[in-house]
Amino acid sequence: MYRSLTIVCAIFICSSFALSVSKENYITVIVDVIQSFNKPSDVISNVCWTNIYKKKLTANLAAADNPRSIKFVNDIHAKDLVHPEKVTFLIDVRCKDSGGFLNKAASRKYFGRPHRWFIINTPANEVSVPLVIDKMHLLPDSEVYVMQLINNSYSINLIYKIKPNREWIIENYGNWSTENGLTISRRAKKVALVMRRRNLARASIVTSMVITDNGSFADLETLRYKQIDSVTKGGFHQLTALYEFMNASREFVFTDQWGHHVNGTWHGMVGHLADGTAELAGAILFITKERMPLIEYMSHPMESSIKFLFREPPLSYQNNLYLLPFQASVWYCVGSFVLVLIFAMYFSAYWEAKKVADEKQKADDTTVLVPTISDVTIFVMCAISQQGSTVELKGMLGRFMILILFLVFLFLYTAYSASIVVLLQSSSNQIRTLTDLLNSKLELGVEDTPYNRYWFMNEKEPIRRAIYEKKIAPSGSKPKFFDLTEGILQLQKKPFALNCNLGVAYKVMERYFYEHEKCGLQEISYLQNNNPWQAVRKGSPYREIFKIGLLRNAEFGLNDRTNRIMFSKKPVCSVRGGSFVSVSLVDCYPILLLLLYGMILGVMLLLVEILYYRKMNTRP
Structure with missing residues (x-):
């Protein structure tokens, strides 16, 4: 009996010692991994350890090189996430409450950037995904480290899925042993996390495209009619390089609107991004306050300025x-x-x-x-x-x-x-602002596109509203929205200003304008924010991959190449001497007015003389 009791005690003491040693190793591994991030960390821990080991973990984190802090919690509270970019969650899946903690974190989308997770999954016989998170969707924007004890050393792995319906991808971050400490893998040390995950293995990424003409579906690749849906076609070719960078397949959803807030809901391309139908915008967008909570703006890939374009009018239109x-x-x-x-x-x-x-x-x-x-x-x-x-x-x-x-x-x-x-024969250069344009004798028109109709019809600023009500859509007349080619031809024939996409308008000008007619072109911006941006869905798990890919397109000149194909720059005035114009009635107006006033004054003087003559002859 004593012998059996001795064996049980020995086993208990050995297991207690082994457990103590393992807990000490856990603490060392945790501190070493967190310290390898080279960033200050606020650790939020959910572990079922004794107070002794909690105090040891706290002391070791406090003694690390960069400032660290730790808070032991049983539940997730928003007040603990004041600086989410610094937060590292620490959890031991052997604890009975870990499943509920992880599920709540997943429901609040805390597995996405910028949070980090460190999961203790020991003991384990092989590299695996903990069962409590096996059904969760940890996508490429997650940063989840799993620690497992395998063959007397600790393996630290990063786990994620490309898409919710795909298999888990397990990437070795490093290994820890009592002899060598933490050894980070060469790939993890040399290559950034987003670049290690950019290969999406031909997974489909949904892009929302704005198509206003049915013929554009077949013309996205061939570009036979560049002036139609030019922004969408340019975006299609620029995003082709992005898909190749990600090794992803393309999937499109189409709409005929960029998207605005109407009757409490968003429609069009912004609506697709807002409800998660699409991850990426296929056409550039203007930045507005209403869109900020729904989408994120990534880059400025193309010069697509929307401005009033006009030729300098004759000097007589502005002066006597x-x-x-x-x-x-x-x-x-x-x-x-x-x-x-x-x-x-x-x-x-x-x-x-x-x-x-x-x-x-x-x-x-x-x-x-x-x-x-x-x-x-x-x-x-x-x-x-x-x-x-x-x-x-x-x-x-x-x-x-x-x-x-x-x-x-x-x-x-x-x-x-x-x-x-x-x-x-001179032209006026005095039209420089929207106020000048409003007070000028120029006729105004607008390229007929969905975004132009929306912006002009919903503008509240007094000068811009007056331009729409007095020049574009005066009461009792049809609003002056034109096909681009029709508007450019009017611009060629008479003093006229057209609000349009300048890059496409200049390309149309190259077809119809003589060289001397390209002189004196002026531009005035109507939109208050005239820089369009490439956008993605708010909280997209591929956001960082998109960002790197779009910046890479710009650095490699791929965006510039597409812009040169799709859009033209302002033409150079080389033959101004050929711009001879005939004298018009507007030029002679002051002289004709002077003649009219002179004739009226002459008749009045004649009447005065007649009255004076009769008065003098009627005297006795």
Whole structure:
């Protein structure tokens, strides 16, 4: 009996000692692995250990190189995840409550980035996935380390699935032994986690594509009609390299809308990303506050600026040409000179009339300028307009003044006329803002696309709203939404501004515009945020792989190649001299207005003279 009791005690002591040694090793392995992350960690632990080993683990973590902290919990609380990028969950699957803890974590999506998990799965005879997480979906964005005791050493493995219906992938992170400590595998040490998981083994990744024309389905590869659904076709070719980078197969869902919030739900491409139908957007999107909780913006792959495009209008559309030849100071000098000449001519005429009276000569010569302000003023006006006069001054001084008068205004008239000819062929560069565009005489139109219709019809900012209500869709008329080619042809024929995708518009211009018509092109942005971005579903497990792949496309010039194929840059003005245009009614408007006012004033003066004449003749 004593012998049996001795054997039992010996077995108990040996097992206790072995358990103690194993717990000590657990602590060392845990600390070494967490320290290998080279980042501060807030450890949230769910283990059923005694207080002695919990205190030892706490002390060893506190003594590590980088700051570490640990909190022992029985349940998951959001208040413990203040800095999720620092959190490392530690759990022992042998504890009876570990299953509930893991299930709750999975329901709250805590297995995705940026959280880390360290799972103790010992003892084990071979590398395996713990049964408590076998049915869970730990996808490529997870970082779950499993520690197992195999052949007197501890194996630390990373486990994940490419997709929920795929097999587990087990990757060796490193091994720990009492002799060598933690030895990290060469691949884990040299290659980043996301790059080790980028091979998706031809798993299908769903992409949402925006197609507004049925012909685009067959034209995604051939690109025969680049101006139709150009953004989607460009995105299709840019994402081809991304799929090759991930070794994934493509699967598409199609829609005819980019997606906006309507009646409490999201539709279109954004709707596909929001409800998880698609992982990746097949077309670029503008950043809006409403979309931020649903999608994540990754990169800026293409220059697809949506702006008002117009040719500089004739100068007469913005200014009165007949006031521009001279600066204000010149006009003041000319006015002062005219007044001086009127008074000088008046005194000269008055002097000659007095001289004739003193010499008792007859003063009935009709070719002599009468010394009245009205006659002298009309004489000077005749000289200014180069019309000549039937009267003149007879004296030497008067003749000299007439010579000076006609000579000065001959030079002014020549300079003024030459400037007018130049200005009639000049264009205005004064339209620089949306306010200028609203107040200009340009007609406005918009390329007929789903996003343009949405943005213009729902804009609340006063200037932009006024542009839509007064220029695009005035009351009682059909909104001016055009096919791109139709809008470009109008831009060619008349002063017109078209809101469109510039890269595609310039490609259409290359087909229809003459070289001199490519000069004077101006752009004004209508959208407040005019930089489109590539987007993915919020919380996508492939987000980091997408990010690396998209940046790689940009670095290798793949995006630039597609952009050069799909879009054109602003054409260079090389033959501006060929842009001769005929004088239009707008150019002559100020002169015709002056003629009309002169005729009205002449009729009024005639009526005044008639009334004055009758009044004078009715006196007794």
